Amino acid sequence: MSTTTSYDYFVTCAQGLEPLVEEELKSFGIEQVKAVRSGVNFSGSKQQGYQVCLWSRYASRVLLRLSEFKVHDVMDLYLGCSYVAWEDVFDIKKTFAIDFSGKNEEIRNTQFGALKVKDAIVDRFRKKLDDRPNVEKGNSQVRINVRLFKDKAHVYLDLAGSPLHHRGYKTETGAAPLKENLAAAIVRRSGWQTDTHMLDPMCGSGTLVIEAALMATNRAPGLLRDGYAFEHWKDHDVELWTSMLAQAQVQNKRNENKSDTRFYANDKSRRLIEIARSNAQRAGVADLITFSVKDATELGNPLDGQTGHIISNPPYGERMGEMTGAIELYSNLGNRFKKSFPGWQVSLFSTDTELLSCIGLRASKTYKLFNGPLECVLKNYSISERSMASDKPAIYATDFANRLKKNLQQRRKWAKREGVDCFRLYDADLPEYNVAIDLYVDHLVVQEYAPPKNIDPAKARRRILDVVATARHVLEIPEDKLFLKVREVQKGKSQYQTLNKKQSLLSASEYNALFEVNLSDYLDTGLFLDHRPTRKKLGELAQGKHFLNLFCYTASASVHAALGGAASTTSVDMSNTYIDWAKRNFQLNKIKGAHHFEQADCLKWLDHCQHQYDLIFIDPPTFSNSKRMQGTFDVQRDHVELLQNARKNLTTGGVLVFSNNKRGFKLDHDAVNELGFEIQDFSKQSIPEDFKRNDKIHQCWILTLCR
Incomplete structure (x- = not known):
């Protein structure tokens, strides 16, 4: 180890704090200072190294340079570290650990790099002293820091050991603590x-x-720390450090409450x-x-x-x-x-x-x-002496606010005439505010359509903040009654994942029916608002019929069928969650009688079904690969086979209502005609007034079995 009084140091810090650390070091009387990214280099005495450890408010680590060398491959790293006189740095009885960062074309894994440094240190001790020190990652006495950048490795002794933000006064913190x-x-x-x-x-x-x-x-911010790693350094000056600690303690005591x-x-x-x-x-x-x-x-x-x-x-x-x-x-x-x-x-x-x-x-x-x-x-x-507070949040989206007001005025009148208390209020009417907003009684659900990757995330964030603040102000919705979600293209297993478990439940009315909606826990609420006319039509067709609802979700269509006088209803879905939800919807409407709920894979269930139905509703997912299914389901690829299987359980003259929301879906008319169905396109009539802007949201057909 060098016996000169000047050492080379690298003081690390969080990105953005370099100017503060540089300024701080100069205030300590350190002159040879140079800021680089995420740190500051300086040359100085041992006392100045100790001083930074004890007094720096902004630094993360104080690293004493031991060596630097070119590294082209793993052997260069091993040999370079082997040449360091480790036996002069720390005693063989001390425990040590390696912090390795950086990579090049040959060394791409930090754990592998740290392993090679450890091997070099251990082999050096064995060669010189015929023994080796122990590695202790968690609470080592000596920490070696190796930084690899391009073709050069820098080897340091970490003077503090644990990061300098460990001041010693915090034993507990909150959920998101500041260093x-x-x-x-x-x-x-x-x-x-x-x-x-x-x-x-x-x-x-x-x-x-x-x-x-x-x-x-x-x-001194570092006075309460439980020791420093440099106290295990062989070149540590105990007398100097004891004197510096004593001076800091006296100053702390003198300045206490001063x-x-x-x-x-x-x-x-x-x-x-x-x-x-x-x-x-x-x-x-x-x-x-x-x-x-x-x-x-x-x-x-x-x-x-x-x-x-x-x-x-x-x-x-x-x-x-x-x-x-x-x-x-x-x-x-x-x-x-x-x-x-x-x-x-x-x-x-x-x-x-x-x-x-x-x-x-x-x-x-x-x-x-x-x-x-x-x-x-x-x-x-x-804050200006004359600043004026407002009781209402700032409105940044004037055009959006005006559109909301206009839509609300029109839709509320329409909804009252229809006998519904939940409806779509806004659906990307203005391109720059690409959201859908649904009103459920006096609650608001805002669904943000995920922006394209070419849109600046900050601009997208600004707009959604504008949307939420403006919507709350215009509609006078309190914070706990507004729910925000992001709607992306969903496939397979990701379709129905739980968002959270707040259970924000509400009873929503639709014509003569009541439904439990959950506004918080899932992407969808339990009631597809765009299918409102289809459910109403099913209720009209169901009088005296035996009704089957496949992929029933929360069985809202079954509720309408039952209230419409169906002789029986059978609701089938793969999800236990939705089957339980369906049962609660029936209880909410006080429906009794021959109503059955089946938790099953709808495709398998159809294969084994022995019952005949007069009215069947099928609204399948666009795609499904649930672990409870064998294989996958694609509505475009598999819809004819699905209708063929359902036909076996449909009485002659019976009606099958088939819908789906796949964009660009093409019904195979020839194949469906071959199955004996008369086809009526019900798509236009099935789109409610509040979804007219998005009339491609789903398609719907009424298929009557003629033979």
């Missing part, structure tokens, strides 16, 4: 000054306010506030922070008219089901800021630039930062 060094960077980039009062209205486990309080009291700045940390979760308070106590700054259980949208100014700085990391609303709540939250926050915090500075950190626009404020500064793999933004705002 301490990222939180410190957010505070720094917010423009907050240490003599400015600070409020985090959604503090979670308290990381932002704790890091700010540590800055305000100029306390700040007139007040910090306020609120969260609506009592448990999170308890966690945050405990974290602050371990960090030694609890006396500077006032913790409160409060909803962020009901905040008031805690400073009696004085101004301060709000810094927060609101929920992102990443999943579609969370988006309506996120829009509501951000819109309400914007109104609350304008109403209660005039003259304040506000800084919000989020993964979603478009969601931040719901705040309704113009950002004065924007920074791009990374929270792990997530690209995020920090936006800084100034």
